[in-house]
Amino acid sequence: MTNILFAAGPDRWDDWAPPLRAALDQAGLGYALAQDMAPEVVDYIVYAPDSALQDFTPFTRCKAVLNTWAGVEAVVGNQTLTQPLARMVGGGLTEGMVEYVLGHSLRHHLGMDAHIVNPDHDWHWAPPPLASERRVTVLGLGALGAEVAQKLAGVGFAVTGWSRRPKEIGGVRTLNGDDGLAEALRGAEILVLLLPDTPATENILDAEALALLARGAFVINPGRGPLIDDQALLAALDSGQIGHATLDVFREEPLPKNHPFWAHPGVTVTPHVASETRAASGAGVIAENILRGEAGQPFLHLVDRTAGY
Template sequence: MALLYKSDPARGAEWARILAEKAPELSFRIWPEIGDPSEIRYFFAWMPPDDLATRFPNLELMMSAGAGVDHLDLSKLPPDLPVVRMVEPGIVDSMVEFVSMSVLALHRDLIDYVAQQREEVWKQIRVRPAATRRVGVLGLGMLGEACCRKLTGFGFQVAGWSRSGREIEGVASYAGADELPEFLARTDILVCLLPLTDETRGMLDAELFAQLPKGAKLVNTGRGAHLDQDALLAALDSGQISAAVLDVVTPEPLTPGHPLWSHARVLMTPHIASMTQPETAVEVVLENLRRHQTGEPLIGLIDRKRGY
């Protein structure tokens, strides 16, 4: 019985070291050294091969290396194969750090000050109290809820939107398509933490931007495909959106010369908002293997019909 790993090779080496200590009985293999494919029962991966079902005929559990599963083509997986997303403290903590950093940077006009430094301009911008700034979080799953809780601690007026609604202490909750316009109208800084589905693909578009207050700001740490990049550029040029922090884009990396590379109102990072940490991720994986073997509910099991 073997666990196959297909993700960052450097972290894979850490996985091997940790698993040798915690589960020496488990055969751990790192892609592409898969050994006998028939021995693979568990697969932990980012971007698995398309022939997954035929290559590994005895696969019992598919585990995503990230908090989302949009990188998996669920239609090519056996319908009865359980799929779990990664639910571990390292992903949550790093995302909360990144979103907090981004919201605070936009709140405190960091993009303006970076531009001023380049121009050798010394000019103060009046500080606006956090209590007067309205932050809206799209997506209230594990990551969205954690970010909302942290942002309320800074004193922001925080609201969250999701498809079905979530109650979070100190956070105004909006749900469904009917309440989305009201949510957007009260949002000065919009944070996208949605799962990528057919319904959310391209959701950050010109129509959505037009419903935000003039000069609103954007943080996208969901997926690049959530964002209509041309619509964002147009909104930035018109002033409807005054600044953006993008951790995800399409494609990754952007093509050379793409306007977002050099746009003065955009801060961009290379999809690093959150990362799976081997020390804690291994514990979650081992717990899920134990649960799978004993028939207990799995941590992070997705709804195949919803796609998350």
């Protein structure tokens, strides 16, 4: 019998329990799945970092902690967590992120805002460039960033992707390292941020980086709030260096009601909705990792504790 503790929040139990049971049944596992279980008998923890469970010390038999989120920055530094930690890859996250980024990229590329809000009933507009004439840069080429970059290229955009380590992605110009970062930013007209939140990426989009973008560029951040120096972004918006910023993630969430992003005409705030794990598909990812653990196979999507993701 494999004992599985669901510690991803009581409000998520009703959504997750049925598909988890179905996926575990399909995997042919004998299991017990519950929200409450003696720590010493738990084999796996299905987890979300906002869970009440923050001390992993009592879970002496636990083989892995399986995160239901893609982000692990809120748990990766927990000193009591000595078990393997796997992040969520798949589970509807990729599809949701691609749709969000494509939608807002096309919105800015086509100048839709001016057509939607047109109080003067202006008729004559200059046509936008074709996608092939629009330079787009994606910072971060993990599972989400690589798929987003490919889909943007598939629409026809001239896409450059940047990552810390070398990557190869069909149809995408890829750069890496510190020198590659400046080159990736220089002249970009749409910038998409899909990096993890680590000490190395905090404020990666600062005043110096913003100045490298094409004047009037659009910034889309569905990655992590600390990637952006908020004050530098506001200054760049006020100067016209940045034309508009669509922001889905913030240093503090929910975004405080008095934050200047809410009132700035050059900012669109979305409430961290770009990508969410869907229980129906995420359950299959969890079940696969449990099946691998029980078979003595390596877990998928393990977090590199030194890198932080």
